[in-house]
Amino acid sequence: MRKVILAVSLILVLAVSGCAANPDNMDAGNPQKAEVTLWVTEDFGSEVLFQEKVPLEEDDTVLDVLARHVDVETEYGGGFVNAINGLQSAYSNVGGAGRRKNDWFFWLNGIQSNVGGASYYPKPGDNIWWDYHDWQHLTYMPAVIGAYPKPFTSGFGEEEADMPWLIMHNGDTKVLALKLAGYFGNQGAKVDLVPVDDSHILDRERPTLVMGTWSQLALLPSMNDLVKNLDRTGMFVKPVPDGLVAMGLDRTERKVYGSGSAAIIATGTGQGDQTPLWMVIGVDQEGLERAVRLMTEEPERLKFRTGLIVTADKLLPVPIGE
Known part of the structure; x- marks a missing residue:
């Protein structure tokens, strides 16, 4: 595994x-x-x-x-x-x-x-x-979001991205998942929608995006494992019960963003991972809707971002600079 x-x-x-x-x-x-x-x-x-x-x-x-x-x-x-x-x-x-x-x-x-x-x-x-x-506190970042909608539309390495990639959702987020799938279909990407399943996260065979509120995703052992080991993932957002913690490069916790916020972040199992894991994590449904609007209606705003927190009034790149 x-x-x-x-x-x-x-x-x-x-x-x-x-x-x-x-x-x-x-x-x-x-x-x-x-x-x-x-x-x-x-x-x-x-x-x-x-x-x-x-x-x-x-x-x-x-x-x-x-x-x-x-x-x-x-x-x-x-x-x-x-x-x-x-x-x-x-x-x-x-x-x-x-x-x-x-x-x-x-x-x-x-x-x-x-x-x-x-x-x-x-x-x-x-x-x-x-x-x-x-890279004092970061040896590498296996995956970043700034080339969006790549790698889902182009892949990595010798093989083209012919295999459909996964969007995982639960009942409450299926409408948003369908909106994302429609956007990616317009970009020429093949997408399969499936219910959230821990096994798809732990043993990925294709690029995967999981979406949900943290209260939903926190029920998955794999997601909790990621949060417990953030310093080994290349991610600088820590989901907590009452919000999303933005972190500095030194791994200090800078600020918590609450209701109406969401994170768009990515990781992988190592360098050259052709099956990266993207996460759209909302504090609540409002935050998820905000993140999906950004990804489908203003995708250029993800450009040059390694990770991102989306709030009602701003986009916060992570890690937070000095």
Whole structure:
């Protein structure tokens, strides 16, 4: 049975700093028109350094695409991105008091890669997102929401996202699940709606979205396991009986958001997980409705977010900055 708790290791950190697989990446009929989206940001998307749709050439790796548009310095045989536009790793080759855990990481269609950027061959339409951030309290984030509606519309790795992904709901949230399914159908994604089932969360075979109020989801052992081990999930929202706790990067609890609020967050079982788990967790039904409206009517507002709390008057990216 797949475990949601993630192992931590520096080796994986170095691997992910230039990361993912090797598919046939070109449209043979019209290769000159193949494009990918390239983002370069800092501090979990809070500062955007580069964002464009760029050409994808034959046999391009993620690193090839990056190096054509920004200034890149690499180490460890070219597999580790040490600097982009002069913003350097504060950990690699740095000693003494000046050493800090700040490095470059990337996600492919919202999934953190399990191989280096020099080894991943992206497909036309992929989203490549590089971000420079502090990993003192975070070795990696297996999945993020900022490339939405990817990975559900594009997948990760060699295989296309042909298998329908799951939306799990209970009786009270089925109408909202149907609204989400309609949106994804319009994006060309295949979706299956099923009742909430703990086994689908623990042993996922495809990308999965579970939605409900925390009072409903707290009945699932898998969801409680996630909350008890947040520091190993890459998530910075802690559901509690009376609301949603927004957390800082240092894992301190900053503020509780109550009625009318919801969280949109994602995780996975590790780097390169092609079956990420997305969660839409409402404090109440009003919060759930607010989150689903955002995802179906204003999806562009999820852009560059690693996770999000939705309230009546604002969108709060998480983790919370200093």
